[in-house]
Amino acid sequence: MKQSKIIGIDIGGSTTKIVGYEDDRIFGPFLVRATDPIASVYGAFGKFLNANALKIEDIQRVMVTGVGASYIKDRIYSIPTGKVDEFRAIGRGGLFLSNRDKAIVVSMGTGTACVYADQTDVRHMGGTGIGGGTLLGLSNRMLNVRNFDDIINTAEGGNLTHVDLNIGDITRDILVGLPPETTASNFGKISDLASKADIAMGIINLVFQTIGMIAVFASKADRVNQIVLTGTLSSVPQARAIFDGISRLYHVDFIIPEDAEYATAAGAALAYTRGLPFAEIS
Template structure:
């Protein structure tokens, strides 16, 4: 079967995945100093790793902020461009196998997309995301790299950073267990370790995104939320969103390959015959 390749081109990071008869294979990520170098590097690596020739590939579908720099077909292969919100919505549903959901794209910032298999609607977003995590860690901990933040957070204790409901009242509040966060960084102790602070930053970012997702589900009474993007690989992610799920009766899903949802959606949009823009050599 001819292969369809979906590519999500970021500013310096590109994600790529192949599709053969609607089945994903060989998702991968490549980093470079600029979007064009990144996309050509990602495609070259993809072809080489999978032992493919250009004749094996029927179509390339691109999306993401970096796709605006692409002005011609890649390697002479017919190339189409898909709206990023459409790609994220379609990819989130495809990976989660849901019919309808709020798709949350957690990147540098965060976007919320309502998708139902027929259309995708950008509901809005927040500037809180991976960029927030990196910026706060830089200023508060002098840590500048994502993997180092995650490593530093190991063994962190939120009780040394966050103010909880149990800290401010002895009364039982309906629907709010004592361990529920009342204020992020509202009880930071002089004895808080770097691990405590790193965990507090991660918790702040995920709780903010999670609560906005909860509010988004209330608009159309949708209970399913699909989390996508690189932040889904943070090991505390599942625990924090599981707590929010129990509090607010919302189903948070983190499908396999969630970080490749937008690249997935780009390919699926062609497979399902959705509208896209052809990229032609100028």
């Protein structure tokens, strides 16, 4: 078999994501949850080979990125291995999956990072500590719900009018550009009658509205209206409606591409195939 497959691995604080890359497409994306970065890499790699009926000798190269990549000091199973700057991987992966030439790419993980990316440049613009860690932490403290999927399920049917203070609650005037349903204060109107679903939806709304506004500010600074959303939080089903609301207010285009969770891993693999800078691990 031709040795042409590149493996991209994004090693995060709590999850490790892996994709294969060949013939200008990604294949076999999946993630494993583990707190030990080295164990998670080797576990993910083994499962990836098994799931895709591959052998070690089928792999041309492994490219790693993410906060946990600093722990990788040796080649993965003696395969040539490189380390890619995480912001470069975020930008390249976001553009590739969204089929865009230029965009603000937002990586929504434990925290959130925003990068500007085009075909020649990737630049970190900033970010926020608000992200998946916030979602889990607040849900744990306020709802005694600790599992990511359980938070999403708990929020089903939640009513934000029992939690958030809106513009229409504080003024009868018509404010140009701010319809009455616009949030004035997250959790600013929480009621004693608010259900667990209402509170869970309020937490999700707070996290995504904050991320959305950070992304809007970044897009305005660089005059780029295309915002590509990537990372673990891109799979939250309630996200789309929240970002659609921000899009209508600020005339930006939020894009959630297929396999958005794996954009950074894809970007790591692309760094090698596109001849971008990386550090060789010997």
